[in-house]
Amino acid sequence: MKALRRGEAWSGAAGGQAGHEEPTRREELLRTAVDLFARYGYTGTSIRDIANAAGMSVSNIYHYFGNKEGLWLAILEYSINGLPDRLNAVWQSDLDPVERFRLLVKTHLSASKSHQKETRMFFIDQGEVSHRGNSRNKAIQTQILDIYVQAMDELRAAGYVHTREVKILAFNVLGVISWYLRWYRADGRLPAEKVHEEIANFVLHGVLGPAE
Amino acid sequence: MKALRRGEAWSGAAGGQAGHEEPTRREELLRTAVDLFARYGYTGTSIRDIANAAGMSVSNIYHYFGNKEGLWLAILEYSINGLPDRLNAVWQSDLDPVERFRLLVKTHLSASKSHQKETRMFFIDQGEVSHRGNSRNKAIQTQILDIYVQAMDELRAAGYVHTREVKILAFNVLGVISWYLRWYRADGRLPAEKVHEEIANFVLHGVLGPAE
DNA sequence: CAGTTTATCGAACGATCGCTCTATAATCGT
DNA sequence: ACGATTATAGAGCGATCGTTCGATAAACTG
Numbered sequence: 028m029k030a031l032r033r034g035e036a037w038s039g040a041a042g043g044q045a046g047h048e049e050p051t052r053r054e055e056l057l058r059t060a061v062d063l064f065a066r067y068g069y070t071g072t073s074i075r076d077i078a079n080a081a082g083m084s085v086s087n088i089y090h091y092f093g094n095k096e097g098l099w100l101a102i103l104e105y106s107i108n109g110l111p112d113r114l115n116a117v118w119q120s121d122l123d124p125v126e127r128f129r130l131l132v133k134t135h136l137s138a139s140k141s142h143q144k145e146t147r148m149f150f151i152d153q154g155e156v157s158h159r160g161n162s163r164n165k166a167i168q169t170q171i172l173d174i175y176v177q178a179m180d181e182l183r184a185a186g187y188v189h190t191r192e193v194k195i196l197a198f199n200v201l202g203v204i205s206w207y208l209r210w211y212r213a214d215g216r217l218p219a220e221k222v223h224e225e226i227a228n229f230v231l232h233g234v235l236g237p238a239e
Numbered sequence: 240m241k242a243l244r245r246g247e248a249w250s251g252a253a254g255g256q257a258g259h260e261e262p263t264r265r266e267e268l269l270r271t272a273v274d275l276f277a278r279y280g281y282t283g284t285s286i287r288d289i290a291n292a293a294g295m296s297v298s299n300i301y302h303y304f305g306n307k308e309g310l311w312l313a314i315l316e317y318s319i320n321g322l323p324d325r326l327n328a329v330w331q332s333d334l335d336p337v338e339r340f341r342l343l344v345k346t347h348l349s350a351s352k353s354h355q356k357e358t359r360m361f362f363i364d365q366g367e368v369s370h371r372g373n374s375r376n377k378a379i380q381t382q383i384l385d386i387y388v389q390a391m392d393e394l395r396a397a398g399y400v401h402t403r404e405v406k407i408l409a410f411n412v413l414g415v416i417s418w419y420l421r422w423y424r425a426d427g428r429l430p431a432e433k434v435h436e437e438i439a440n441f442v443l444h445g446v447l448g449p450a451e
Numbered sequence: 452c453a454g455t456t457t458a459t460c461g462a463a464c465g466a467t468c469g470c471t472c473t474a475t476a477a478t479c480g481t
Numbered sequence: 482a483c484g485a486t487t488a489t490a491g492a493g494c495g496a497t498c499g500t501t502c503g504a505t506a507a508a509c510t511g
Contacts, residue, residue: 052458070283071367074499084460085500091458095499151363155283192429195437202418203411210410217404225407233445264488286469296490297470303488307469 053091055081057105060098065144069099069155096160103164106145110138111170118178124185125235128178132200132230135171136223139208147208168201175200179234189236196234203230265303267293269317272310277356281311281367308372315376318357322350323382330390336397337447340390344412344442347383348435351420359420380413387412391446401448408446415442 050058059081063072074095078085092098117134120127139146149164156164179193190196207226213219262270271293275284286307290297304310329346332339351358362380366373391405402408419438425431 066366068280068282068365068367070280071365073497075497086460086502087458089500151365153280153283153363154278155280190437190440192434192437195434196441198418198422199415199438199441202416203414205418206410206414222404222407225402225404226411228402228448229408229411229445232448233441236440236444285467287467298472298489298491301470 052081052083052087056083056088056091056098057102061102061106061144061148064099064102065148065151069152096157099156099160100163102145103149103160103167106142107139107149107167110135111167111174113138114171114174118174124182124187125231128182128234129227129231131174131178132204132227133223135204136207136226137219139204140211140219140223143208143211147205150205150208172197172201182234187235199233200230264293264295264299268295268300268303268310269314273314273356273360276311276314277360277363281364308369311368311372312375314357315361315372315379318354319351319361319379322347323379323386325350326383326386330386336394336399337443340394340446341439341443343386343390344416344439345435347416348419348438349431351416352423352431352435355420355423359417362417362420384409384413394446399447411445412442 056077060072060077063076063080066072067076074085074088077098078088088095088098092101114131114135117131118127120130122130149167152161152164154161175197176194179188179196182188183191183193188196203226207222211219211222215222268289272284272289275288275292278284279288286297286300289310290300300307300310304313326343326347329343330339332342334342361376364373364376368376387409388406391400391408394400395403395405400408415438419434423431423434427434
């Protein structure tokens with residue numbers, strides 16, 4: 028039986044918001060890997076880069092994650108794995124259709140921002156990581172797209188959308204959000220809340236089209 | 240003096256729309272490299288991958304392009320190097336402000352689509368390619384962003400835009416376009432013209448906000 | 452405390468990386 | 482036709498890649 032050790036335990040995986048304990052070596056590796064993967068991509072980051080930046084031996088990566096792809100998947104696990112469910116929950120709530128869609132976008136924005144590097148890292152990936160990792164990534168992105176397509180369909184059925192090409196609308200929304208993850212810097216002039224507000228407005232007007 | 244040989248000559252670089260001559264080996268390399276770079280990224284594609292896929296020796300890459308980065312830069316050269324100027328020219332024309340902005344977006348879309356893989360390849364790049372190549376790429380992206388910021392500013396001065404955060408609007412537009420390059424497939428249901436129309440509508444409504 | 456499991460390191464392996472070198476065709480200018 | 486330049490191939494170099502292995506230290510289990 029695996030006993031709990033040090034700061035690991037039941038708390039998330041790399042978040043470490045339980046108390047102010049020092050991070051596990053495993054968490055330290057995840058943190059470092061996210062940083063490098065998001066900056067240089069999967070193939071652009073070597074196992075040694077990660078280990079050196081984290082100040083330990085490469086063997087630890089194989090001890091904790093099996094191999095490079097396992098490390099990639101572990102990051103996917105704790106960061107965006109649950110995103111589709113969160114978005115679906117928002118869309119199942121019983122609000123006014125338009126305000127519900129606005130909430131959907133804002134939830135997506137703030138959830139992505141809370142794992143900004145991770146989300147960007149998976150959005151940017153193109154198929155550099157080997158088959159299993161890549162297909163899992165693609166599957167999540169497809170799930171998210173489907174949520175938006177469904178949302179657009181319902182909005183259209185309710186008469187809010189004036190185009191038949193709802194899938195293009197869904198793609199556009201994903202494009203705006205994924206790009207936001209690339210340009211947003213936490214030390215910028217505006218607070219994230221305000222930025223999300225602006226982006227949500229843009230998306231809403233783009234989707235709803237000319238008011239009547 | 241370097242004389243002209245075979246199919247090369249004054250015709251573009253990799254396009255080869257002059258006659259139906261067989262492509263130069265240099266063009267063949269560019270074509271293959273674009274395909275692989277766009278699929279697997281810069282670090283994810285090796286010199287040997289490219290040479291093998293093109294059916295020739297690695298030496299040719301060094302003969303024609305000096306090194307791997309030179310190949311990357313040669314692609315940038317013929318594909319998106321002139322994009323900022325083209326967009327600027329559109330924006331300097333004397334049309335109705337709103338229709339001029341619509342034309343700007345549609346020009347951007349069709350110009351990017353005519354070099355879809357190349358544009359996607361540069362949009363996706365994060366800094367895997369070494370310093371010179373990356374900074375040139377970043378510079379072009381910044382130029383394009385600035386064009387949109389300027390366009391938004393003028394639209395706002397003319398009373399068409401209802402937010403002060405024009406830079407966020409500009410980012411949103413870039414996000415939509417760069418994402419379009421990732422999802423669009425030429426063999427899809429809709430013709431490109433129709434897709435561009437839809438995207439331009441989305442962007443216009445997003446930028447102009449609620450009609451009054 | 453003894454024995455097992457976990458954590459960590461450093462060395463090493465074969466494969467592949469970007470790149471250079473040398474040799475040989477092919478094509479050019481004159 | 483002939484020397485010079487260009488085009489292409491293939492072998493090979495040092496570096497780095499992902500990964501494995503054996504050793505050792507630390508921690509847990511009974």
